Amino acid sequence: MFKIKIKSKKRNRKKLKNSIEMAKKIIEDNQNISIESIEHPIYRVIHIFALSIQSDLLQHVITTREYDIPHSSSLFFPKYDLLKKHNIQLKIYDGVDTTNKVTIDFNRDIVFSLPWSTGRFRGALQNLNRENWSYDPLNHRAEYLEPFKIGVITNGFHSSSLGILNRKGSMPAQVIDMSSLFESIETDGIYYYNKKTKKKISKVSYFEEAVIFEIGRLINSKK
Structure with a gap:
């Protein structure tokens, strides 16, 4: 069992290294396109990995009992109490x-939502093909994470899932620049580390999250 875990960690580190090398080549091959444009191919690479996370977040409400479903998620950075323990300031807010807002388009953008009630999610699925999704300013809120260009629903999780699943609809989102995280945090595909002390902070939630994080660092360095 111990040997299997070691092999798995080595495999993830190699996969992360390969992914970053591919990302670097894609950026080098497309210098005629602004790195900040959503049309840059590097964001298609991010989407490949992000789709896996998006699917898992929606699967979780189906495969888990009502009271086992987490009501919050920390993606792309360790939880606040762990950052505080390592004397890392969460500057992104x-x-x-x-x-500073943008419009996220469910047909174009990757958007994460974290439904937390099995009953409400079932209700949302029943209306999947019955109605067009429409933005409700009293209920729906979202953030748009730069430099990844990923949307995250922060309120209206269940109804927003309709738009995500149907890939129809749009809504405003508050822009959150996460670039300051690259100063203090790095990942090897398995753990987040304090960049200065090299100490482990926490495990990453998803391997795909680690790839997106390090591609984000690369994008940020090219701006």
Whole structure:
């Protein structure tokens, strides 16, 4: 069992290394396209990995009992209490410009949602083909994570899942620039590490999350 775990960790580290090498080549091959444009092929690579996470988040509400479903998720960075333990400041919400918003399009963008009630999710699925999704400013809220260009629903999880599954609809989202995380955090595909002390902070939630995080670092370095 111990040998299997070691092999699995080595495999993930190699997969991460290969992914970053591929990302570098894609950026080098497309220097005529702005790295900040959603049309840049590097964001298609991010989508490949993000789709796996998006699917798992929606599967979780189907495969888990009602009271075992997590009501919150920390993607792309360790939980706040662990950051605090390592003296890492979570700067991404400091001085956020509340007027800096974009429109996320469910047909174009990757958007994560975390439904937490099996009953409400079943109800949402029953209406899947009965109605077009429409934005409700009193219920729906979202963040748009840069430099990954990924949307995350922060309120209206169940009804937003309709738009995600049907790939129809759009809504405004608050832009959150996560670039400051690259100063203090790095990952090898298995753990997040304190970049300065090299100490482990926590396991990553998904291998795909680690790939997206390090591609984000690469994108940020090219801006």
